[in-house]
Amino acid sequence: MASDLELCAMRQASTLAVLGLGTTSPNPPVGCVILDQRGTVVGAGSLRRKGEPHAEAHALDAAGGAARGGTTVVTLELCNHVGVTPACRHELIDAGISRVVIAVIDPTSRGDGPAAMLIAAGIEVETDVLRGEALTVLEPWLTRRCAVGRS
Incomplete structure (x- = not known):
């Protein structure tokens, strides 16, 4: 179960996601917060x-070494593929993150789900944390992406 600090961080991540509205398409507007081992926001x-x-990646860069052993709180399940940017799943594993808290699982993930791959790497994962709040920002992107996928 998500801690009060993680819930607060998820609300902060949802607020950060709003900053991407109108500029991230066709990618989703996503927010991320990194907590250190004590639960302090470090990125x-x-x-x-x-x-x-x-x-x-922005959150990990801000956190630096303080991310090791910490928690990543993110509004949408991280990406699992390498494209223009590296796979975020791999970035979190390399950073030594010990727990990932996700609001919404990405129905458009490619290959094995990133959450499952994190678990296989020994990282604790919790999903559906404040999902409804995150969907306030993500719902238009999810609706459009899933409609395109059905075409």
Whole structure:
């Protein structure tokens, strides 16, 4: 169960996601917060524009070494593929994150789900944390992406 600090961080991540509205398409507007081992916010970020580093990368850059053993709180399940940017799943594993808290699982994930891959790497994962709040920002992107996928 998500702690009060993680719930607060998820609300902060959802607020950060709003910054990407209108600039990230066709990617989703995502927010991410990194907590250190004590639960202190040490990094935060959002996806700003398509082709730029993802929210997780911005948050990890801000956190630096303080991310090791910490928790990543993110509004949308992280990406699992390498494209213009590295796979965020791999970035979190390399940073030594011990727990990931996700609001919304990405129905458009490619290959094995990133959450399952994190668990296989020994990282604790919790999903559906404040999902409804995160969907306030993500719902238009999810609706459009899933409609395109059905075409």
